[in-house]
Amino acid sequence: xxxxxxxxxxxxxxxxxxxxxxxxxxxxxxxxxxxxxxxxxxxxxxxxxxxxxxxxxxxxxxxxxxxxxxxxxxxxxxxxxxxxxxxxx
Numbered sequence: 001x002x003x004x005x006x007x008x009x010x011x012x013x014x015x016x017x018x019x020x021x022x023x024x025x026x027x028x029x030x031x032x033x034x035x036x037x038x039x040x041x042x043x044x045x046x047x048x049x050x051x052x053x054x055x056x057x058x059x060x061x062x063x064x065x066x067x068x069x070x071x072x073x074x075x076x077x078x079x080x081x082x083x084x085x086x087x088x089x
Contacts, residue, residue: 001025001052002072005063009070012061023056027082046087051078 005013028045030037037044062073 001076001078002074003063004070004072005065007068007070009065012065013063014058014060016060017057019055019057021055023052023054024050025052025078026050027084029085029087049080049082051080051082052076053079
């Protein structure tokens, strides 16, 4: 999984290395079409799977700015493989 900063971002992120001792990522199918999404996050998840659970460290300036679009940051490796199953409404 990778992220990148918005095209309008003026400076690279983060300024210094940041570390989380317990970083969790849950992926799931959408339980509702976009027009019917709930304001309760969990209500929008169908068959959720915890795919990342543990420490995560992002090095300084990992997300570069000034591109259009900006480059993606370092790959975040998931603990559990996940294949997204498309839902048709």
